[in-house]
Amino acid sequence: MTNPLYQKDIISIADLSRSELELIVATAKKLKHQPQPELLKNKIVASCFFEASTRTRLSFETAVQRLGGSVIGFDSGGNTSLAQKGETLSDSVKVISSYADGFFMRHPQEGAARLAAEFASIPVINGGDGSNQHPTQTLLDLFTIYETQQQLEGLNIAFVGDLKYGRTVHSLAQALSLFNCNFFFIAPSALAMPDYILEELDDAGIKYSLHSSIEEVIADLDILYMTRVQKERFDETEYQHLKSAFVLNGSMLENVRDNLKILHPLPRIDEITTDVDITPYAYYFQQAENGVYARQALLALVLTNFFQEQA
Amino acid sequence: MKKKLEVQAIENGSVIDHIAAGQGVKILKFFQLTDTKQKITIGLNLPTGGSQTKDLIKIENTQITDAQANQLALFAPDATINLIENYDVVKKFKVHLPESISGVLACPNSNCISHSEPVDSQFYIRQKQQIKLKCHYCEKSFATSFFKELD
Numbered sequence: 001m002t003n004p005l006y007q008k009d010i011i012s013i014a015d016l017s018r019s020e021l022e023l024i025v026a027t028a029k030k031l032k033h034q035p036q037p038e039l040l041k042n043k044i045v046a047s048c049f050f051e052a053s054t055r056t057r058l059s060f061e062t063a064v065q066r067l068g069g070s071v072i073g074f075d076s077g078g079n080t081s082l083a084q085k086g087e088t089l090s091d092s093v094k095v096i097s098s099y100a101d102g103f104f105m106r107h108p109q110e111g112a113a114r115l116a117a118e119f120a121s122i123p124v125i126n127g128g129d130g131s132n133q134h135p136t137q138t139l140l141d142l143f144t145i146y147e148t149q150q151q152l153e154g155l156n157i158a159f160v161g162d163l164k165y166g167r168t169v170h171s172l173a174q175a176l177s178l179f180n181c182n183f184f185f186i187a188p189s190a191l192a193m194p195d196y197i198l199e200e201l202d203d204a205g206i207k208y209s210l211h212s213s214i215e216e217v218i219a220d221l222d223i224l225y226m227t228r229v230q231k232e233r234f235d236e237t238e239y240q241h242l243k244s245a246f247v248l249n250g251s252m253l254e255n256v257r258d259n260l261k262i263l264h265p266l267p268r269i270d271e272i273t274t275d276v277d278i279t280p281y282a283y284y285f286q287q288a289e290n291g292v293y294a295r296q297a298l299l300a301l302v303l304t305n306f307f308q309e310q311a
Numbered sequence: 312m313k314k315k316l317e318v319q320a321i322e323n324g325s326v327i328d329h330i331a332a333g334q335g336v337k338i339l340k341f342f343q344l345t346d347t348k349q350k351i352t353i354g355l356n357l358p359t360g361g362s363q364t365k366d367l368i369k370i371e372n373t374q375i376t377d378a379q380a381n382q383l384a385l386f387a388p389d390a391t392i393n394l395i396e397n398y399d400v401v402k403k404f405k406v407h408l409p410e411s412i413s414g415v416l417a418c419p420n421s422n423c424i425s426h427s428e429p430v431d432s433q434f435y436i437r438q439k440q441q442i443k444l445k446c447h448y449c450e451k452s453f454a455t456s457f458f459k460e461l462d
């Protein structure tokens with residue numbers, strides 16, 4: 001029997017069922033505690049960054065090498081024949097398919113990974129397609145939430161900051177809605193969660209509420225997911241005013257649950273002051289580290305049947 | 312007594328009736344109904360009897376299929392298709408929204424990969440209060456008013 005993700009493409013969080021999400025999280029946990037340095041021995045994984053993204057690329061390439069696989073690839077669209085000679089993505093993908101056993105890609109256009117998967121004969125993992133999806137970020141977030149709370153079911157989770165343009169929070173909220181979590185959305189009204197996401201949550205029967213400051217809800221939270229409010233979107237006075245409501249500092253953490261963990265997709269600018277870093281609630285650097293395990297889990301499941309044979 | 316037709320009679324063909332006023336020309340363009348040598352007559356802003364107006368398209372010697380008719384539903388949800396034989400309406404049916412539509416509409420998202428690659432556009436159709444089309448590639452959803460025809 002093969003695992004349900006074997007040889008599958010990982011394009012969009014919405015394609016994954018609750019049990020597939022659970023499988024990925026459980027596999028990430030196993031790999032974190034029991035490294036498998038030979039799992040991808042003799043396998044070649046292509047790392048195709050048609051747009052630069054240092055963190056995601058390093059995390060993926062580390063994941064491949066930690067599993068004993070080798071990496072080929074390129075790290076920005078400008079160096080590829082695609083950009084220079086006008087080759088279509090579909091042609092590039094056919095060629096890459098003949099070299100590697102699987103690939104992950106980042107591309108500046110929405111839908112690129114879905115399209116690549118249609119032309120590829122090997123599994124494709126989406127490392128971000130324009131403003132659309134970034135499923136491996138969501139998976140590492142899910143793994144981190146699971147790791148810190150020992151479950152995903154019924155948690156109280158606040159999202160803070162830019163909830164309008166932040167694809168990270170959109171797809172994390174969509175994934176967590178399969179686990180009956182309660183959401184608190186904390187954002188300036190100009191950056192509020194878009195209606196279409198709220199409608200989806202309504203349809204799924206998910207409980208959520210909207211707030212204008214972190215303090216309103218912090219005492220009830222299991223997870224506080226911070227994101228950056230981009231300065232460029234506001235004029236200076238407006239920004240200074242907003243900042244105070246959407247910045248987390250150490251003094252706000254006096255009256256919180258013991259199990260509270262603060263997450264952030266990084267890079268952080270100034271929305272979490274550094275005095276938070278030394279509290280037991282800060283977990284964003286561990287979260288970044290977990291990116292490697294979540295990506296290892298995907299590679300292991302998509303490219304091998306190891307965990308199925310173990311079970 | 313036979314009613315007087317608002318637009319010239321045809322012997323054989325199809326009549327797309329009860330198109331919301333303003334959508335008739337769009338429909339001709341989107342569905343390339345004019346890619347034919349057959350005679351087409353159109354009526355725009357025709358009175359419906361009540362206070363409203365409608366557009367109407369008649370195409371000679373052409374049978375509109377169910378599948379084609381259902382695509383029209385995106386822009387004319389209340390349209391009726393009348394098949395004409397020997398000057399009489401021999402079949403009349405309503406249009407129903409299809410589940411998806413491919414190769415007809417261009418994605419309104421200019422940064423969508425579907426524009427620059429050798430693939431057909433494809434959209435999944437949902438209707439709540441409003442009809443929305445979700446792009447298979449970029450996963451963005453759009454109301455029908457955002458669409459322009461394919462080049």
Ligand SMILES: Nc1ncnc2c1ncn2[C@@H]1O[C@H](COP(=O)(O)OP(=O)(O)OP(=O)(O)O)[C@@H](O)[C@H]1O
Binds near residue numbers: 319328395398403
């Ligand atoms: N021979 C024909 N040539 C062209 N158009 C025709 C012909 N016969 C009918 N039509 C048109 O087809 C449509 C449907 O005709 P029908 O006689 O069923 O009218 P109706 O009773 O008003 O139908 P509906 O209830 O659908 O409006 C009308 O717009 C009519 O003008």
Ligand SMILES: [Mg+2]
């Ligand atoms: Mg009539």
Ligand SMILES: [Zn+2]
Binds near residue numbers: 419423424447448451
């Ligand atoms: Zn699109």
